[in-house]
Amino acid sequence: MSAYSCDRIRDSAHISRIHGRVKGLYRLICVTIRALRQAVNFPTISMVGWGDIRRFQGAQMADKIRLGIIGANIHRGWAPRAHLPAVVASPEFELTAVCTTRQESADEARQKFGARLAFDDYHELIDHPDIDAVAVSLRVPAHYEPTMAALNAGKHVYTEWPLGRTTAEAKEMADLAQAKGVRNMVGLQARANPGILFVKDLVSSGYVGDVMSCHVSRINGGGLERTSDRTWQRDVDLGANTLTIACGHTIDALRFVVGNFSHISAVVSNQSKEWFEVDTEQTVEVTSPDNILVSGKLVNGGVGSVHVASNPWVGSGYRMEIYGRGGTLIVSSEGSANTSAVRIQGAKGGNTLEDLEVPGKYRFVLEGMPEGEPYNVGQMYYQFGQSISSGNDCQPDFNEAVELHRFIDDIRESSDRGREIAVDAK
Secondary structure, X not given: OOOOOOOOOOOOOXXXXXXXXXXXXXXXXXXXXXXXXXXXXXXXXXXXXXXHHHHHHHHHHHHOEEEEEEOOOOOOOOHHHHHXXXXXXXXXXXXXXXXXXXXXXXXXXXXXXXXXXXXXXXXXXXXXXOOOEEEEOOOHHHOHHHHHHHHHOOOEEEEEOOOOOOHHHHHHHHHHHHHHOOOEEEEOHHHHOHHHHHHHHHHHOOOOOOXXXXXXXXXXXXXXXEOHHHHHHXXXXXXXXXXXXXXXXXXXXXXXXXXXXXXXXXXEEOOOOEEEEOOOXXXXXXXXOOEEEEEEEEOOOOXXXXXXXXXXXXOOEEEEEEEEOXXXXXXXXXXXXXXXXXXXXXXXXXXXXXXXXXXXXXXXXXXXXXXXXXXXXXXXXXXXXXXXXXXXXXXXXXXHHHHHHHHXXXXXXXXXXXXXXXXXXX
């Protein structure tokens, strides 16, 4: 059996390494370390006797947050790609229940991911006494009703981004969450990406000096063809399109790092008027935008620009550029900051970019968290769990979601009016 070690337990609750091959012992160590975070400050696991480990394990198992996931169909959607594997690898949570629209598919999810309960009615999941918290991972138009039901039932809620189909829906959910006093989180996962957290701290600590200009782009391919179960996004009124999703995540990460815009000029354009459904071989009309360009002034005095697009063929991926009086930072990925790891390059007081390694303290999850799409979601769940356990607010919460919804409204307004507008800072 290979050796197990825990490098450091810091005030940031970071564990940089856990090695192991035996699944049962691995989960035992995971549970133990989570308990130790709250109880002691041992630098190595070897300082703890097995009797202590078993006592910690029992206490931690009793304290697990019992989670129900609404939208757990294992054959499509975001939950099987990210939420379900992330929760299974998160010692803070027990995957207590899953819910889909059919009992057969709910049972499939229960069996595959080890949930105790399976429902085909989200009201039954929400009302079950064994549920402490609910995650809503559905199509955007379906976020509102289960989120409101969970809030009214006094459950903690994690709802995917966009929070609502409209800003009005998002505001109603945020107001109810505040009134009920429950912890709430919105799925803006780029804010949990270890690389983005590192870059934010670099900017805040003066690595580039005063930010003079910045740019972010996210150019995706495959904008003309898709399967029929995804062409519902063609309708701009349903609130799930390149502006709200791809641009929403991308511009949120930029603003998270460098601060908000004070004034913007925008173009929101629909270049692809039709999509081809590859499975039905039908052509459908499209009203959703696929190219968004934003430029403007930052609150801190710098300037910034954004280009997010879904184009017909291969795209250039993700790239954030930050230029300051003292240096430069470049963040890049073949995917996007909310779903993928990023490469960070920097130059401080010079003209040669060097790769910057992300310090381990920005990784909150254990080594068993799957890489790729589940990783940042797992980082979010860690913060969500800490918020529930401590009673403190977590970020990004529903109020942050409302603020981003309003910023997207400003982008639309600027494009519709064809002129620069001041950003709604409410």
